[in-house]
Amino acid sequence: MSDRNRSFRLVVNKGAQPLSIAGLYLVTDQGENLVERVRSALRGGVSVLQYRAKHKPPELCRSEGSELKQLCRSFGVSFIVNDDVSLARDLDADGVHLGQDDESVGRAREQLGPGKFIGKSTHNLDEALQAEQEGADYIGFGAMYPTGSKNVTHIPGTAGLSAIRDRVRLPVVAIGGITTSNACRVIDAGADALAVISSVLSSPRPDLSACELRLLFNRQRPFPRGTVLTVAGSDSGGGAGIQADIKTITLLGSYAASVLTALTAQNTRGVSSIHGLPPSFVMDQLDAVLEDIPVDVIKTGMLHTPAIIAALAERLTERQTMTALVIDPVMVAKGGAALMECDATQIFLKQLLPLAYLLTPNIPEAERLLGTRISSEAHMEQAARDLHRLGAANVLIKGGHLAGQHSTDILFDGTECRSFTAERIFTNNTHGTGCSYASAIAAFLAQGEPLGCAVKKAKDFITAAIRMARPLGKGHSPINHFAAVRQR
Known part of the structure; x- marks a missing residue:
């Protein structure tokens, strides 16, 4: 067998950690x-x-x-x-x-x-x-x-x-x-x-x-503080998807690991094609990371197919030690392309959503998950409660799709609703907003912030990233991760 065709694998096993009081x-x-x-x-x-x-x-x-x-x-x-x-x-x-x-x-x-x-x-x-x-x-x-x-x-x-x-x-x-x-x-x-x-x-x-x-x-802990594993699709334009996740997590001070679910041919104007990866290979990536790297938070984005969703839910349920799961239910791209297959929604609702520590849908995603219309903050509160009843421990409904001078997000923790409000920025430079917002929350959770503080810090970050975005490309330009972090 030639060296070119030979596969090598080096495994280094470290001894089990001694018991401690901590x-x-x-x-x-x-x-x-x-x-x-x-x-x-x-x-x-x-x-x-x-x-x-x-x-x-x-x-x-x-x-x-x-x-x-x-x-x-x-x-x-x-x-x-x-x-x-x-x-x-x-x-x-x-x-x-x-x-x-x-x-x-x-x-x-x-x-x-x-x-x-x-x-x-x-x-x-x-x-x-x-x-x-x-x-x-x-x-x-x-x-x-x-x-x-x-x-x-x-x-x-x-x-x-x-x-x-x-x-x-x-x-x-x-x-x-x-x-x-x-x-x-x-x-x-x-x-x-x-x-x-x-x-x-x-x-x-x-x-x-x-x-x-x-x-x-x-x-x-010292920086990089905490590890976030993002399970998402690739955006060849770099504005959203796993690229935006890694930028956000790294710039905010945590370590980013990744599992790819799909490849997209994409730019600021839209998605021209999608190549879904085999569920077995998605799980191979997941297993490779989790068996070696201590992951504090898992964040999901574009999961694309029912098979990937079901396989991910099964694998996470089987794990002896649970990891906090932040689910961004990515369904439709900024330009309108479907990023989740039509028959995946029910599997998502029944198998993956109940595993969520935090679910972060925008209004169109919440409407699709619940089969209802959301046109006010009162509707957002009710939607958050309804999604909690379906099994998500905490639900953050993002209000960017409503009209008005302010953008308000509603967090329901199973007991009470809290509002997170910022001045609305009227701009087309919003590509990657949802991915980056959920990844920012995941990073702050991994760094030891309680949920409310993590959402508040992530809201401030994403608002600054939108406000400081600059035109890039001919469509919906990406937000400015770098400038938003520099002003913190």
């Missing part, structure tokens, strides 16, 4: 179906599980704890037992977490042996330093905020956490009342891990809630 630290509750809820949360990216079995019979603690430990093993997650050193020893747990009134760190170490984590709850600097002196491996510190899971008499809060951060060399697990709305402040104050209970386990989707909290830790 990231999302989940404490179990006393509710029903605990194992299944924990399984879902682990899929969302929990790093440590603490089994808290208050008032349960010893036999149940051992059987339930054993099942949870095996789950943790399969996900590569640290398994800690709350308070009970004997149970931790019987289960061969990775460690035990002790309260201030429990036995000493030294005594727990004698019973569990070397190589096990010993954590200690603390409420002030003196207790934290004492735990460190006793040989604890990490400390719990709090409460950060009031919580319903226990009687809290002392709340040092984020100010107290900031005050001890430079004095304690151990990993700090922040405890008490932490939710997605306040977690960023706790991380910024110096927490290595966030201990949560109800904000994940009481959620109808523990996997999504865990994934959302896990991403917030990326805010402490």
Whole structure:
């Protein structure tokens, strides 16, 4: 066989990462179906599980704890037992977490042996330093905020956490009342891990809630911060599609990986032809990236065919650990060419849309998905709620197709609607707006911004990119990614 025809493949395998106390630290509750809820949360990216079995019979603690430990093993997650050193020893747990009134760190170490984590709850600097002196491996510190899971008499809060951060060399697990709305402040104050209970386990989707909290830790990473994988079609003119995605993600400070679904012969005047790629090759690209590169957010654009949509949905469902999915339901090009085959819509609605962390349709796309007309902001709100009922966790309806002096987008998070408004810019230089907007949101999510902040920053970016666009070509000119980023 000649060298020209020979295929070489070099695979470098790095060893598994050791268990650690960092990231999302989940404490179990006393509710029903605990194992299944924990399984879902682990899929969302929990790093440590603490089994808290208050008032349960010893036999149940051992059987339930054993099942949870095996789950943790399969996900590569640290398994800690709350308070009970004997149970931790019987289960061969990775460690035990002790309260201030429990036995000493030294005594727990004698019973569990070397190589096990010993954590200690603390409420002030003196207790934290004492735990460190006793040989604890990490400390719990709090409460950060009031919580319903226990009687809290002392709340040092984020100010107290900031005050001890430079004095304690151990990993700090922040405890008490932490939710997605306040977690960023706790991380910024110096927490290595966030201990949560109800904000994940009481959620109808523990996997999504865990994934959302896990991403917030990326805010402490160096740039390029976070990785976004875009699954989309190519725009040979470079204004939209995967080219616009990569420009946006890279310029905003994240790492961009890509999976091509289709090739288009396209310029600012329109799409002259489309060559869809085989679904098997699309999946080959996806697998190659995901088996090697840690991806924080997946963003989809032009998926083109029912087969690609179905294959993508199946592959994402099969993955052990979920990744936040931002879906831009690209259906029609700026010039009017159909980018999604007609019979793909129902498959999209049934198989892929329910996997969305965020769905970002413009008004024509939302109308097509719902089979209804949208002519006002009130209609946009209703459409967002309707698409949420179809399974998308969060829905952003983009209002650029309405008339008026302002362009308003509506975000529905399953509980409330929020508006994001900017002055409308009357211009034809809007090629790539939808692709770039969704990619900007994905990039900010990957960088550890909560959803509302990610949408606000992306809205500011896309508005500036439209305002600063310059004529290029003879049709709808592309937006100005570079200038928009420079003015940030």
